[in-house]
Amino acid sequence: MSCQFDFKGKTVFVSGGTSGINLGIAEGFAAAGARVAVMSRNAERVAAAREHLARFGQPVIGEVGDVRDFEQVKRALKAAHDVFGDIDVLVSGAAGNFLQPALNLSPNGFKVVVDIDLIGTFHVLRAGFDFLRKPGASIINISAPQSFNPAPMQVHVCAAKAGLDQVMRVLALEWGEYGVRVNSISPGPIDKTGGLDKLISEADVKSMAERIPARRLGTRDDIAQMAMFLGSPQASYITGTLIPVDGGLALIGGRGHAPNPEPTPRN
Numbered sequence: 001m002s003c004q005f006d007f008k009g010k011t012v013f014v015s016g017g018t019s020g021i022n023l024g025i026a027e028g029f030a031a032a033g034a035r036v037a038v039m040s041r042n043a044e045r046v047a048a049a050r051e052h053l054a055r056f057g058q059p060v061i062g063e064v065g066d067v068r069d070f071e072q073v074k075r076a077l078k079a080a081h082d083v084f085g086d087i088d089v090l091v092s093g094a095a096g097n098f099l100q101p102a103l104n105l106s107p108n109g110f111k112v113v114v115d116i117d118l119i120g121t122f123h124v125l126r127a128g129f130d131f132l133r134k135p136g137a138s139i140i141n142i143s144a145p146q147s148f149n150p151a152p153m154q155v156h157v158c159a160a161k162a163g164l165d166q167v168m169r170v171l172a173l174e175w176g177e178y179g180v181r182v183n184s185i186s187p188g189p190i191d192k193t194g195g196l197d198k199l200i201s202e203a204d205v206k207s208m209a210e211r212i213p214a215r216r217l218g219t220r221d222d223i224a225q226m227a228m229f230l231g232s233p234q235a236s237y238i239t240g241t242l243i244p245v246d247g248g249l250a251l252i253g254g255r256g257h258a259p260n261p262e263p264t265p266r267n
């Protein structure tokens with residue numbers, strides 16, 4: 001991982017920061033010198049992430065908690081704040097996903113994803129506000145292309161991520177006066193992550209990569225680099241924005257385009 005950012009003396013909190021893209025973000029900040037706190041539900045995963053992140057040489061906190069429970073979120077943020085002080089970068093990344101056509105999706109299935117992705121994000125941002133460095137903090141939501149591209153079999157995710165991005169925009173308006181910036185990153189398909197491995201077959205992943213304008217899947221480091229940029233002073237005039245980091249997928253409607261035809265020989 002190459003790193004041009006310096007987060008020495010800064011505190012970063014990542015909800016859902018114990019695997020995949022969010023762990024990659026936590027790694028990026030830890031490698032750049034930040035004190036990092038991660039939170040998720042599974043105690044073993046939290047312990048493993050804490051051990052992994054500690055290898056970067058900075059203090060790390062791992063908290064067990066479910067973003068659906070406001071009190072648990074508050075407790076985790078307070079624990080990080082008690083030890084590390086004001087939070088400079090707050091990342092809301094916890095999410096759930098599964099494929100199901102709307103006609104087979106139970107109301108509870110819809111609600112679970114909205115509870116984690118949308119309401120959980122509100123919990124993290126609202127509870128987090130009280131522990132942020134003001135002025136100066138940066139909030140980053142991890143959104144998805146489903147926020148703006150309707151995707152069959154993902155009505156629950158599309159609704160939740162679209163809502164999450166409106167939360168981001170409203171809070172950017174309301175919290176600008178406190179010197180707090182709020183943005184979202186929309187990752188494209190990211191290699192070696194739960195989101196991709198669980199949902200799409202290997203063959204479909206390969207053909208998807210061929211249809212992306214950049215002709216490859218994203219990496220966890222691609223997203224970490226954008227998160228660090230948004231968390232840095234270089235991004236101090238960026239707020240209220242959804243930034244796709246997706247190799248151009250957003251340009252072509254999320255599902256990719258047909259491979260380029262063979263060039264026609266000229267006479």
Ligand code: NAP
Binds near residue numbers: 096142145189
């Ligand atoms: P992942 O590896 O499945 O990680 C999800 C993380 O969220 C885990 O650490 C999980 O830990 C935690 N989590 C889930 N439910 C939670 C809850 N209720 N409370 C607290 N923590 C919870 O996911 P990923 O694929 O890397 O995706 C990460 C983010 O990127 C998500 O917001 C996803 O929507 C977005 N995204 C991913 C892709 C992709 O290609 N993977 C593309 C676009 C957007 P526990 O199980 O321990 O709780």
